[in-house]
Amino acid sequence: MLDIDIADLKRISELIFQKYNYDFRNYAMSSFKRRVLRIMELKKLTAEALLKKLTDTPTFVNEFLDELTVNVTEMFRDPSFWRIMREEIIPAIMLNHKQFKIWHAGCSSGEEVLSMCIMLKEMGILHDVTIIATDLDVNILEKAKNITYPIKNMELNEKNYIRFQGTSSFKNYYKEENGNAVFDKNLLMNVSFRRHDLVLGDIFNKFDLILCRNVMIYFNQSLQNEVLKKFHESLFKYGYLAIGSKESLIWCDYANRFIVVNNEEKIYKKIKD
Amino acid sequence: MSKYNLNNSYKAVVIGGSAGSFQGMVKILSQLPKGFPLPIIMCLHRLKHVRNGFVEALSIKSVVQVMEPHDKESIKKGAVYLAPANYHMSVELGNHFALSTEEMVNNSRPAIDITLGTSAFVYKDKLVGILLSGANRDGALGMKQIHDRGGLTIVQDPAECMIDTMPRAALAVTKIDHVLKVDQIVEFLKELDKQYR
Numbered sequence: 001m002l003d004i005d006i007a008d009l010k011r012i013s014e015l016i017f018q019k020y021n022y023d024f025r026n027y028a029m030s031s032f033k034r035r036v037l038r039i040m041e042l043k044k045l046t047a048e049a050l051l052k053k054l055t056d057t058p059t060f061v062n063e064f065l066d067e068l069t070v071n072v073t074e075m076f077r078d079p080s081f082w083r084i085m086r087e088e089i090i091p092a093i094m095l096n097h098k099q100f101k102i103w104h105a106g107c108s109s110g111e112e113v114l115s116m117c118i119m120l121k122e123m124g125i126l127h128d129v130t131i132i133a134t135d136l137d138v139n140i141l142e143k144a145k146n147i148t149y150p151i152k153n154m155e156l157n158e159k160n161y162i163r164f165q166g167t168s169s170f171k172n173y174y175k176e177e178n179g180n181a182v183f184d185k186n187l188l189m190n191v192s193f194r195r196h197d198l199v200l201g202d203i204f205n206k207f208d209l210i211l212c213r214n215v216m217i218y219f220n221q222s223l224q225n226e227v228l229k230k231f232h233e234s235l236f237k238y239g240y241l242a243i244g245s246k247e248s249l250i251w252c253d254y255a256n257r258f259i260v261v262n263n264e265e266k267i268y269k270k271i272k273d
Numbered sequence: 274m275s276k277y278n279l280n281n282s283y284k285a286v287v288i289g290g291s292a293g294s295f296q297g298m299v300k301i302l303s304q305l306p307k308g309f310p311l312p313i314i315m316c317l318h319r320l321k322h323v324r325n326g327f328v329e330a331l332s333i334k335s336v337v338q339v340m341e342p343h344d345k346e347s348i349k350k351g352a353v354y355l356a357p358a359n360y361h362m363s364v365e366l367g368n369h370f371a372l373s374t375e376e377m378v379n380n381s382r383p384a385i386d387i388t389l390g391t392s393a394f395v396y397k398d399k400l401v402g403i404l405l406s407g408a409n410r411d412g413a414l415g416m417k418q419i420h421d422r423g424g425l426t427i428v429q430d431p432a433e434c435m436i437d438t439m440p441r442a443a444l445a446v447t448k449i450d451h452v453l454k455v456d457q458i459v460e461f462l463k464e465l466d467k468q469y470r
């Protein structure tokens with residue numbers, strides 16, 4: 001069985017950092033290791049050969065990053081989360097601002113953004129919202145912009161949509177073309193996609209709501225702590241932060257600047273600057 | 274001398290199970306000695322999109338309340354953990370869990386191979402791995418990793434399993450130290466518990 005030791009994993013993350021300015025040095029070791037092993041298996045490379053390829057072939061790094069990042073996602077993941085968004089969080093934001101801004105950090109192939117847009121459209125407020133969706137991985141951002149997905153994924157997405165209790169029929173949102181579900185591009189009218197690195201990137205805007213679900217689970221605790229500070233700075237006072245249903249912020253330095261709005265769905269509100 | 278030749282150096286017990294393992298798991302948890310000294314880390318195949326209910330069902334008769342850990346939650350002695358729905362659950366160096374949404378492994382998320390394999394990596398020969406009834410091959414590789422790193426391996430006796438594919442797959446790929454019925458697994462855990470008294 002293929003294996004790699006921690007010293008070699010560290011050499012890889014160090015090399016990627018020094019040479020390409022991507023910082024995986026504080027990613028959780030267990031999943032980082034599985035990702036690297038997966039690439040070694042896919043490309044039939046030993047650890048040494050992988051290091052050499054990363055050193056000698058700069059064009060390989062994009063492919064490497066694409067495989068390294070975990071892009072698995074689905075529409076309306078955790079339907080109960082989306083119900084709370086529709087029934088509590090969005091209405092609460094709208095009490096104070098008719099127009100507001102949302103950041104999807106680590107948007108992957110766009111299913112979460114698309115879910116948001118469908119929900120906002122059904123609420124009749126899609127026009128009033130500016131959405132910025134970011135990811136580290138440029139290849140996956142291209143997929144997100146296309147909102148075209150294999151039709152076989154639609155069964156799960158539709159199930160989630162039904163549990164979310166959407167007000168339309170899920171099939172109304174896409175056309176079937178060559179085995180793909182092609183979603184209506186108008187849904188993305190107020191969305192801009194851009195590459196942004198949560199680890200090395202700067203604060204670039206202020207938001208009323210940030211969704212960063214199932215992204216920080218790939219970070220170790222000290223990096224989670226640093227990234228939470230960035231989210232804190234990127235939120236207006238009384239803005240909301242949503243993380244994945246099995247993530248927690250209680251051990252972070254900035255935890256006391258937030259209150260828990262919904263513990264089941266992991267929605268927090270910034271209460272202190 | 275105990276018949277399993279045990280000692281008190283173990284740091285954790287990790288258990289995998291799938292189809293047909295629920296009753297056995299409930300029995301094990303309900304007969305666990307009070308104050309059992311090690312963390313019990315379970316990865317059981319479950320419906321991917323049902324977040325609630327399973328941990329409650331397992332807890333009803335359990336001596337210890339079962340918990341689904343959060344990402345990066347530290348692993349405590351005597352606690353019983355269950356891999357949450359739709360996440361892989363790994364053990365990380367530094368004695369905590371890490372969750373992930375990676376692709377399914379052996380058609381499963383959570384995958385037993387991931388929980389067993391990462392536990393083997395962290396606990397090495399200080400680990401007991403137990404694999405119960407199940408209908409696929411998930412867990413076999415994980416058991417091999419436990420054995421290769423010096424841990425103790427146990428499978429539920431295929432003759433007793435509702436579906437014996439899983440323990441048989443493990444028996445085929447690695448050395449299994451003990452093949453036990455659920456009642457004997459309970460007895461084994463009691464023996465293990467005594468080593469720490």
Ligand SMILES: C[S@@+](CC[C@H](N)C(=O)[O-])C[C@H]1O[C@@H](n2cnc3c(N)ncnc32)[C@H](O)[C@@H]1O
Pocket residue numbers: 069070071072073074077105106107108109112134135136137140196197198199200212213214215218374
């Ligand atoms: C599992 S997906 C999460 C998708 C979606 N939010 C969900 O919950 O279904 C994780 C995403 O985080 C991105 N990511 C990982 N590290 C990142 C970083 N440092 N900066 C920005 N995005 C990152 C990955 O490229 C990947 O697309």
